[in-house]
Structures are given as C-alpha cells and as structure tokens.
Amino acid sequence: MLLMAIRALIGRKSLAAAVIAGSLPLVVSPSPTAATLLPSDSRAQLLSEPDAVPSRAIPYVITPERRAMLNTIRFAEGTWKGGLDVGYRVMFGGGLMPSLDRHPNRVIYRSRYASAAAGAYQFMPFTWNLVKRSIGVRGFGPEAQDQGALFLIQRRKALGLTDSGTLTPVLTAMLAPEWASFPTLAGRSFYGQPVKKYSRLRSFYDVNLHELRRIRDEKRQQLALNVAPPPAICTGSRIACATQL
Template sequence: SGGNGWVNVESPSGQQGWVSRQYVEELPSNGGGSGSGETCDPARAVGAVGNFQKALHDSIAWAEGTRDHSKDGYDVMFSFQLMNSCGTHPNKCIKFGSSCSTAAGRYQFLTGTWNSVKSANGLSSFEPENQEIGAAYLVKTVRHVTVPQSRAMTASEFSNAMSKLSWEWASLPPGRYGQPNKSASQMRNMYCSLAGC
C-alpha cells in the first residue's frame, strides 16, 4: 500500500489492483495468528538483515506508509487495521468495494506472496525477523536487486533498484500501477538519511 491513500488489493479470485482507502470496509476475519506468545515487537527484527539492506527496507516501509505505525508496521494490515499476533500471516480479506485485500505486515505481503516467500525460505512465522527475511528475498531473488553490504547504494544503483522494486511495491517510483507514489528524490533522500550516503 502507499502512504497516500491507495492500497494494493487482491480479489478472492486472485486478481490484483489498486484502490483508494475510502472504499474499504472490513470482512469477517479468516484468522490472525494464535496469540500464543508470538510477538510483533520490532526489536525481534534487529540483525535479521544487514544495515544497508535494512535501510532499503525502511525506505520501502516509509513509502508503503507502515514505518513508525503501531509496532513499526510489523502488525499493520490493509487499511491500517492491526493484527493481534505475528504468529502467522493473518490472511484476513479486508473488503473494499466488490473486492478485498489480504495485505499485511511492514511490507504489506499479500497472502499468496507471503506463502511463496515462507515456503522458499522455510519460515515458520510472520514475526518481524521473518518479515525482514521475506522482504530481502523479494528484493534479491524475485526482483533481482543486489544491495551492497558494506556501503550505501550509489545514486545509479538506487535508481535501478527503484525501477525493479516498483513492480513489487507500487508506492515506489516510477509508479507502475497508477496509484500515488513517492518520487525518486523523496525515496533517495529517505534512503540516504538511513544509509548515510
């Protein structure tokens, strides 16, 4: 989802698209974790990925509108509803118009995307450290972006990364899906404030 009132949604039949939050209403829950000790505490994510990878992730979360929201976004679902637990992806289809979205977590993973990420990485929960591992998987393996581990990305590397990652997160420039998105300069400024470029 984007921070400007537009969200990525998936219909029950699997169609994906973007909609304004003003058309969203909630459907009954399909579950949201067991509440049996799982936590959404952001401290769990510390060290899950390297510092420069985390700076990129934090920039994506900022564009998605989840960074600094509730438990730093790890417990945020579509339309800014909150999960009770990060034990599992909530798979809660929140209605808007004639469709709904299962987007959840700091990086607004749709259920199908999360199931693929979870399977590919052997992840057992939706806890913050696994959301970071999942985001890194989408960045590197799905979108083929290499993040230097010992330095910030150059302006050219960052621009290329945004171009590739905008297919995964529509809030990133150049705005592939017709929803409002952050500009290239806004993203670079945020990233550099976090990565020290």
C-alpha cells in the same frame, strides 16, 4: 520601530561577542537526523553482528545498507509508524493484526481499493506463501518479515544494488513490481496505485543509511575494545600443556 531594530541588532552582536569570548555556551539546535527516525528499542536500527554469516535460520545477514532499504520500503508502504515495531502488525487500510502467528489472509476494502496485504512490507498471501516455501520462515513475526522482504529483493535481482548503498532510480524501478509504492523510471506506480516520489525515498534512505552505518561503526569499536586476554602460560609438562590447548 527603527530604534527597536537597532537595539535588537546590538543585542545580537553582544551575544555573539559573549559566545566568542567563552562567557556563554554556544547552543546549536540539532538538525533532523535518523536518530529521530530510529527508536533505540525498535528493529528499525537492528543490525546483524559484524561477524554474522548466513544460515538456514537467518539466510540474509542484515547490514546497514539492507536495513536502510527495509526501512525505506516501510516508509513507502505506510508502515513506518515512526520506526516502531507496531508497523509489523499493519494490515491494508491501517488496521492492526491481533497476532503475528501467521499472515492474516484477510481482504480489506478501502475507497477504490481492496487488498489482503499485511505486515511491515505489505505481503500478499500468495507472496508470503512463496516466501515460506522458499526460505522456510515460521510465523509472521518481525524477523520472519525482514527475511521475507530481503528474499523478495533478491528475487527481483536487486540485492546486489541494495548492497551498494545507493538508492538509484533504477533500483527503485526494479522493486516497483514488488512494492506498488515504489516508482518506476517514469515516476508512476507499476500497478497504478499511489506512489512515493523518488526524491522523498532517496532522502529518507540516505538519512537512515548514515545513522545505521554510525551504529555499525560504534558496535565495531566496542568489539575492538574488548580485546581477548592473552593465552594462559602452562608451566607443567609438555604433554599436560598440550591437553590444555
């Protein structure tokens, strides 16, 4: 056994020397990042354009900070589903809605609990009705659900803290009355239901935010490289040139 250990040690030293000398490539196993959490074809990484402004159709611009919070709510509520869009179809208990035309408004019984919560952010029917009345979303599709969740965050007076880019215990406690899976300052659910630990939420949020900011910065760089062409020089009369401006 001792002889085998010595040979293994010599082998490792030889390998290290080869890497340093450049004769062998250095292969480093990637550490888990949000890249493994954010599928490229899902809304989990979808951000508003850098120059987007709120409108009647889209009252809430989606920044990296806001998307990281939305993703974290999904993670806490059990609708993350690897970041895939199927999470927007989840009903309480894990079943899937057949359609996203409207909130299903269907009570599901599971173990000791019964609920009609549905969607990525587990909207209750009366809560979704409030969302529709307040910001005028239509249907129950992913975009409408994202906007509805941001409205509820603002309703809890937590949008400013969300935009700061730090998931603090105070912020999770402010959202605990809206999402039962978020812990209060005491670390418990506001409604006495199963709750995610703050440390797990913070870890998930931080990894997401880092990746989403990287995506935003890449998009900004791409836009910066597409420099607008210089204006054409008019060689005609002053009146003719003025009409072309």
